[in-house]
Amino acid sequence: MTHSLEDINAKVKAIAARNPVYTEISQWVGDLLSTTVEASKNFGPSDLKLDVDPLPEAWYQGKSLLNPEELSLDWEKISALYERLVELVKKREDGHRQAEGLLKAIEEKRNGAPVVMKAVLTSNFEAIEASAKALNVDSPVLALLLRLSLRPSLLIIAQAVLKHLDLSRWHHGHCPVCGSAPGLSDLSGEGGKRRLHCSLCETVWSYPRLRCPFCENDNREELSYLRAKNEEYLRVDLCGRCNNHLKTLDLREISGPIILPLDDVATWHLDIIAGQNLEDKGNALS
Ligand SMILES: [Zn+2]
Ligand SMILES: [Zn+2]
Structure with missing residues (x-):
């Protein structure tokens, strides 16, 4: 589901009021998230071709409609968004040290797609952790940035698909x-x-x-x-x-x-x- 910047700000405030220990981190994640929401305007509608009329019988048996690994995504735009998010990491304590490793993380590519992004799509958390370790960056920060940079594309696709599903x-x-x-x-x-x-x-x-x-x-x-x-x-x-x-x-x-x-x-x-x-x-x- 997409959320407005107002929703995000309200949530950040509510978290801080409820649990002050999360004030700083939620403000920071809120900034990252707002950046992805603004960037989602650049991603445009999904051009996904779906064969869903009728829905495949396998869906009723529990096979999800899409395989995220096979999605053709705009890797250039996604990588550009990732790089913008890394800029926001620099504002944090220890951020400059991490930024270098975080930028390196998306350099290794296969068929144009950064290998670590594919790992997010397949929920391969071990691969993300191994990459974070090799580059000396915090694994949760790497995982969060990868996921957020994929978020606009994935949310647009999910919205396009959901119209066809009777949940x-x-x-x-x-x-x-x-x-x-x-x-x-x-x-x-x-x-x-x-x-x-x-x-x-x-x-x-x-x-x-x-x-x-x-x-x-x-x-x-x-x-x-x-x-x-x-x-x-x-x-x-x-x-x-x-x-x-x-x-x-x-x-x-x-x-x-x-x-x-x-x-x-x-x-x-x-x-x-x-x-x-x-x-x-x-x-x-x-
Ligand atoms: Zn169980
Ligand atoms: Zn899903």
């Missing part, structure tokens, strides 16, 4: 558009219905609360959740079978919309808590 027919834990795993979930409405947000193209779809989207496990005894103190709006769902976790924002407690890159960063403490506790049982899921 009420999709009951899987991976994204109906691009097949990636969810990056966050939210609860809203009466009874708190759960929606998942794709970590790559940010498509949103409904999914049962009592099922793990990563392994589709719905055995309640293996599902649990944790909360941080004084944060009623936030929890992290844990699966004892596949050991994955997913952060959940309760939109009955705080106002939306979810802006994935910002809400993800502003909840990093939950990732840490989840990592420490996955071995433990957590609370029974409700």
Whole structure:
């Protein structure tokens, strides 16, 4: 979903008010995000050719409509946006040292596409981490910049595709558009219905609360959740079978919309808590 600069500013302020420890980082991510929103004007409508009438039978069986690895993207524009984002890294402490490595990260190309960008499209986090290590840059910063520079293209494509999909027919834990795993979930409405947000193209779809989207496990005894103190709006769902976790924002407690890159960063403490506790049982899921 695309968001306006006003939405982004409001979210940055709300995060700072709620959790002051994230004031600086959310302001910075907000600046990066605003740059990508402004740049998205240069990306134009998707020229993706879709064969979707009727929708392929495989989609109903759980095969996402697109394979992100096969998308033909405008690598020059994406790389130019990435370079603009690296300029914003220089404003941060230690930024000049990192900037050099970050620019090097996209130099290695295959068929015109930077290899690390392809790694983002295939959710190959190990490759991104290895690249960050080799170039002596922070892995989360590299991953964030790569993802944000791909974001305008991916969001335009997802919007074009979504017009053709009846999401009420999709009951899987991976994204109906691009097949990636969810990056966050939210609860809203009466009874708190759960929606998942794709970590790559940010498509949103409904999914049962009592099922793990990563392994589709719905055995309640293996599902649990944790909360941080004084944060009623936030929890992290844990699966004892596949050991994955997913952060959940309760939109009955705080106002939306979810802006994935910002809400993800502003909840990093939950990732840490989840990592420490996955071995433990957590609370029974409700
Ligand atoms: Zn997706
Ligand atoms: Zn699972």
